[in-house]
Amino acid sequence: MSASERVVREGARRRRRPTKQGTVLSEQLIVETTLRLIGEHGAAALTVRRLGAALGCDPSALYRYFRDTDELLLAVADELIGRTMRSWRPTGDWRADLRALGLRMHADYLAHPQAATLTCARVTGRTHEIRSVEAILGVLRGAGFPDAEAVRIYHVFVDQTLSFAALDASTLVLTERARAQEVRTWPDTYARLPAETHPNIAATAGVLVPEMDRSGYPAALEMVLAAAAARLGHVRPTAP
Structure with a gap:
């Protein structure tokens, strides 16, 4: 099965069990964690292994939310735009x-x-x-x-x-x-x-x-x- 086929609908993505750190995975949590790791490690943060370790989950679980790390980077880019738009009046x-x-x-x-x-x-x-x-x-x-x-x-x-x-x-x-x-x-x-x-x-x-x-x-x-x-x-x- 390809990475694109592994991505599932938003409503079906929620893990039944929390991660090792006691959190439930979501697209927003992954994006925020990625943004934090990029601040600490730069482009080197964009690996499923590093993200999985930071989130306390199996790296393969990330493919349920994003096809690849480039799609995740686009989500990070959109999150930065969103932060600006939420505060602009x-x-x-x-x-x-x-x-x-x-x-x-x-x-x-x-x-x-x-x-x-x-x-x-x-x-x-x-x-x-x-x-x-x-x-x-x-x-x-x-x-x-x-x-x-x-x-x-x-x-x-x-x-x-x-x-x-x-x-x-x-x-x-x-x-x-x-x-x-x-x-x-x-x-x-x-x-x-x-x-x-x-x-x-x-x-x-x-x-x-x-x-x-x-x-x-x-x-x-x-x-x-x-x-x-x-x-x-x-x-x-x-x-x-």
């Missing part, structure tokens, strides 16, 4: 709503940097992702963007957020030594370059060094929102 102000959602998405991914590096590029097609796509398009269409513009802005907004999340997460998962070196490079190298050979760096070093010590995402998000607002002024129908 739209207000009706499209620009404020997208700002709040983008910043929240970025922060939620950085709270799980190991998982972010594994999931930011994935399309899950699962419940929470579908809800997020519907919600963002709803914000844009409700603001008056024509459908083609709404889709284009949605695409840029989401890809920008996920790209910065992956970039910033990749820094957080560096070793302490590597991260310390990254931090030191700007003041120790760039701030000391002479104006004779590097006039532009030298002239801006006082601003450049502190700027590069933080994420560029908030500023990039504001640029996208400003561009979208300007575009809305061109495409929104005006009253005669």
